[in-house]
């Protein structure tokens with residue numbers, strides 16, 4: 154019986170100690186997490202990626218040759234990439250086709266980035282992609298070209314009074 | 320039969336008389352029941368069963384029989400694997416347990432490496448060990464949070480769910496995704512560690528370890544938890560072996576069998592691993608073993624970070640669409656967060672595998688459930704059920 158009482162007091166005590174511990178929760182829309190790097194990138198010459206968040210893609214129109222390798226890589230994953238005609242002309246892109254990505258299907262695996270041999274497709278830190286319509290989730294080559302602005306301020310800080318997102 | 324049948328159904332197709340009910344498989348035919356016995360369907364929508372149904376027969380407050388009915392989240396992962404090549408299989412094969420995605424993928428990747436004859440760089444092996452130990456902790460924290468809420472201990476739901484964030488943050492830095500990392504590939508890992516990772520990892524893992532030690536006072540040494548879980552659902556050593564259980568369930572029954580020790584893969588043989596064993600075999604022991612495992616994982620991460628080559632390649636370059644050499648089979652297994660997880664791959668020399676079969680620990684531990692619940696009180700059912708370290712989606716594949 155004494156054991157039970159001390160056990161319960163110890164449990165309560167442990168809970169009470171937490172009143173003095175800092176808040177760990179991230180207040181999301183006001184605070185945003187800091188990520189390493191500018192997003193996941195891949196170097197085809199060495200075959201190794203560069204660490205970064207796998208978020209929305211970034212397409213470099215002046216590198217893309219329309220070779221469709223990204224679309225073929227995605228075929229076995231999510232079929233999220235469709236090759237579409239673009240109005241502009243680039244001399245490396247004779248067919249004038251570039252990938253268009255449907256974020257309703259994409260699983261953010263980054264295998265398309267691994268497949269691109271011309272450093273044309275990277276991923277960025279942009280993860281806020283929600284939309285009110287299904288069409289809004291389809292990003293055309295022109296939209297993929299835009300470099301996103303991502304606010305990043307919080308990372309985990311560990312102090313003697315506990316961890317917090319500061 | 321007063322009501323009229325719809326026009327597209329013939330009356331001869333409808334079972335009306337007793338003789339045609341003989342066609343029905345035995346489980347579906349009507350059974351004579353004892354008046355005292357009541358059948359209770361727990362699930363499939365009930366939060367206390369996961370995505371599955373437990374058909375429990377009770378006599379008053381005591382369980383007479385339990386028939387687990389999994390299969391509600393079957394996705395055909397094994398069949399899907401036959402239509403995709405060895406690389407594009409990666410994202411979907413880690414879906415069965417998204418919290419433990421590195422460990423679910425691990426046996427597949429090891430198997431493909433053997434089929435294709437790939438030699439993995441040393442640094443990549445260490446990175447994989449770190450990723451898989453971090454993932455194991457993330458999985459166990461999630462499991463522990465649900466175990467807490469199953470027992471009505473909401474503090475034990477909040478704390479693990481929050482402290483998991485420390486490790487998810489590390490995985491996010493390492494792989495670029497918070498869950499479903501798609502980080503392991505045949506030939507190594509997708510990307511090298513980010514700069515400064517070791518320091519951050521050591522700091523957060525040390526704090527994480529300090530936090531999980533605090534769970535002892537509030538949960539594991541809590542007399543209320545002990546009273547509720549001790550001596551419930553006892554699985555003896557012989558039964559644990561006979562029923563083919565694995566992982567924490569097997570080790571809670573006194574069998575020292577941890578694949579990281581007994582059949583080391585990658586660089587586990589170079590690390591000093593201590594496996595946690597308890598003799599009791601009750602729900603309490605089964606819930607404590609994963610917690611002890613997390614502390615062991617923290618040790619392994621520290622050792623791996625210390626022994627890891629400081630630079631070097633992490634991935635060998637593969638040809639696009641790699642093929643196996645002729646007809647070949649391979650079976651590899653690893654210790655996942657739930658127990659031994661095996662993957663059997665058959666290749667017939669094409670870029671796609673001929674067959675991929677996952678042998679999952681969740682399904683093997685579930686087999687023990689009817690034996691454990693017989694004679695238990697209904698109120699103990701959630702704690703016994705979840706102590707089996709069971710993940711419905713993995714069992715269904």
Ligand code: SF4
Pocket residue numbers: 226227230231232233234254258259260261262263264265266
């Ligand atoms: S990240 Fe994966 S799912 Fe998304 S477009 Fe690329 S290959 Fe397809």
Ligand code: SF4
Pocket residue numbers: 216217218219220221222223224251252268269270271272273274
């Ligand atoms: S993004 Fe890369 S892989 Fe895709 S079409 Fe352009 S060059 Fe080819």
